[in-house]
Amino acid sequence: MSSIGTLWTLMRRELWESPGAFKWAPVILIGLTLFFTIFGLILGSRFDNEMAFTLDAIRQFAASPADQRRMFMTGALFASSALFFQILILVIIFYLSSCLYDERKDRSILFWKSLPVSDRMTVASKLLTACLLAPAVYLAAVIVTQLALLLIATGYGLLAGVNPLTTFWLPASLPRLWSVMAIGIVIQAMWLLPIYAWLVFCSSWAPRVPILVAIAIPAGAALLQHTWSLLSSFSLPEFNIGMIILKRLGSGILPTNVNFNINSSGGNTDFTDIRFGDELFMSFSNSFDYLTRPEMWIGVAIALALLAAAVWFRRRATDS
Amino acid sequence: MSLTIHARNLKRYYGNNRAVDGIDLEVPSGRIVGLIGPNGAGKTTALKAILGLTGFDGELEVLGQRPDKERDRLMQDVCFIADVAVLPRWARVWQVIELTERLHPRFSRERCMHYLKNTKVKQNSKVKALSKGMVVQLHLALVMAIDAKLLVLDEPTLGLDILFRKRFYSNLLNEYFDEERTILITTHQVEEVEHILTDLLFIKDGKLVLNATMDAVHERYCEVMVKPERVEEARAMKPIHERVLFGRHIFLFDGGDPALMKDIGELHRPSVADLFVALMGDEYDNHQQEEAA
Numbered sequence: 001m002s003s004i005g006t007l008w009t010l011m012r013r014e015l016w017e018s019p020g021a022f023k024w025a026p027v028i029l030i031g032l033t034l035f036f037t038i039f040g041l042i043l044g045s046r047f048d049n050e051m052a053f054t055l056d057a058i059r060q061f062a063a064s065p066a067d068q069r070r071m072f073m074t075g076a077l078f079a080s081s082a083l084f085f086q087i088l089i090l091v092i093i094f095y096l097s098s099c100l101y102d103e104r105k106d107r108s109i110l111f112w113k114s115l116p117v118s119d120r121m122t123v124a125s126k127l128l129t130a131c132l133l134a135p136a137v138y139l140a141a142v143i144v145t146q147l148a149l150l151l152i153a154t155g156y157g158l159l160a161g162v163n164p165l166t167t168f169w170l171p172a173s174l175p176r177l178w179s180v181m182a183i184g185i186v187i188q189a190m191w192l193l194p195i196y197a198w199l200v201f202c203s204s205w206a207p208r209v210p211i212l213v214a215i216a217i218p219a220g221a222a223l224l225q226h227t228w229s230l231l232s233s234f235s236l237p238e239f240n241i242g243m244i245i246l247k248r249l250g251s252g253i254l255p256t257n258v259n260f261n262i263n264s265s266g267g268n269t270d271f272t273d274i275r276f277g278d279e280l281f282m283s284f285s286n287s288f289d290y291l292t293r294p295e296m297w298i299g300v301a302i303a304l305a306l307l308a309a310a311v312w313f314r315r316r317a318t319d320s
Numbered sequence: 321m322s323l324t325i326h327a328r329n330l331k332r333y334y335g336n337n338r339a340v341d342g343i344d345l346e347v348p349s350g351r352i353v354g355l356i357g358p359n360g361a362g363k364t365t366a367l368k369a370i371l372g373l374t375g376f377d378g379e380l381e382v383l384g385q386r387p388d389k390e391r392d393r394l395m396q397d398v399c400f401i402a403d404v405a406v407l408p409r410w411a412r413v414w415q416v417i418e419l420t421e422r423l424h425p426r427f428s429r430e431r432c433m434h435y436l437k438n439t440k441v442k443q444n445s446k447v448k449a450l451s452k453g454m455v456v457q458l459h460l461a462l463v464m465a466i467d468a469k470l471l472v473l474d475e476p477t478l479g480l481d482i483l484f485r486k487r488f489y490s491n492l493l494n495e496y497f498d499e500e501r502t503i504l505i506t507t508h509q510v511e512e513v514e515h516i517l518t519d520l521l522f523i524k525d526g527k528l529v530l531n532a533t534m535d536a537v538h539e540r541y542c543e544v545m546v547k548p549e550r551v552e553e554a555r556a557m558k559p560i561h562e563r564v565l566f567g568r569h570i571f572l573f574d575g576g577d578p579a580l581m582k583d584i585g586e587l588h589r590p591s592v593a594d595l596f597v598a599l600m601g602d603e604y605d606n607h608q609q610e611e612a613a
Contacts, residue, residue, distance in 0.1 A: 009422040017410050108408040111459075113373060114400050115423045118392035315391075318373045 010125030021091045026141035055160040062162035069171040081142040088138045092130045096199035097211035099126040119314040131189035187287045197303035204313035324502040328379040339365040341526030350499040355506045357523035363506045399463045400472035409448035432465035473505045514592040546585035561598030572598045
């Protein structure tokens, strides 16, 4: 029980230490999204005399079939979250690559190590901040944004004389939308865990600029591998480190969550079977499918090894 | 009496550099120990080993635990201020206090506030906005509010003005120290701590050259200001150090007959600083001359 309390305190410390990444960035994203929405609406109303077109379109939308309304609402709301989750990944990458480096650089490690907190607990708090707390903060920002967008839509709906509840709020299927996103970001964190752990590992020992070290090592290895493979057999390597890493980054679950590689085999993606509907992104099974892939668990195993190494380095680290 | 620190043949080598080279040490509780040595003598390395911040060879137990293996558990009973200004610079004062309160089971917020009451440290200031002296005041308040058995201070007053240094040590002695606690201090400002020390350790090239209680030091060493006509006689008595002050010769003797010394001059208690110079200074000078040559 007390170790959970310790962990929570350490994770709050991370939020205090990086307010830019975990507080102001989501607030700015909310502001930007709403600003451009309202800006667009105002701009639109200049060309739309007495908003006749807009109100007409809303009335038409209210009369459209239920599954179309559902797909449009959930799709639009899902799209509004994309920017948040893309920025989140960037924030996490920078946060993790400096998480065990900054305390060595500014020597505050000597203060943290004077507290009865184990190195394992410290590393765990950094990783959990990246995997759970930061996504939770960004998800909260997404929820705030979506509620604000729905309120704006409600205003327009009332102007158009349609029932905003049945036109916008119910088709938005908010509980389901938010739980799909919540589960998605947790599973995405597991999927990206080897990359996260690699960043933590690099920041635990890199003498300076850990993010460059973290990028240069796999990039250099991939380059060497390519060079060697081209020189020795005039072909690209089959087992390709660089491609494996890039593919993993690119095939995350969020932000778009649209599972186009569902029918892909042998490099050919078959789009013909995809039925465009809200099931494409509103399904839990998209996320849970990842749990059945062997790559997921290989990645988790690699991550655990890297994290153990990071703890080893943290135990030996002092200010010099 | 239980031992706070027990070390036998403690070693720490960095490649060929023997930072700590076989130290034997027993520190019981209720002592204030000064660890004094020139730069690069191994003070900080020895402290780091004691605090579990570095690995070591040989035997070392602090409060019955291996510091390198069980640092987190040890830190419940050990506090340290390693050099100045290691508090996280991004944090606000109230955040540092709250983190310490939540992470340290023996921390008392009331006592911390009591120590901070008479300072200019504001709760909402950022650590990086505080002056060097205020950061030390804050850190000391944090550490003194922890009910610990061993307090380690590594150059705690470096770069602070003399008023603050005086108050620092008087606080430490009057408000913090008691029979149950042990304080281990390293500093260059020997003259400021010598009145509060109970034990003295001199370290040079990773080895202890002196390990004694202050009482024993005062019994063993004596300083004689010799009358000019008896200088040769004093030299014949094999002093360990000789210096000249305002034309008068001052000799430092290791042991010897007090009656005889009284006869040749005025007897004094040597200061720790003079003892330090006598025991290591000359060689240090020689070394510097060699380097200059």
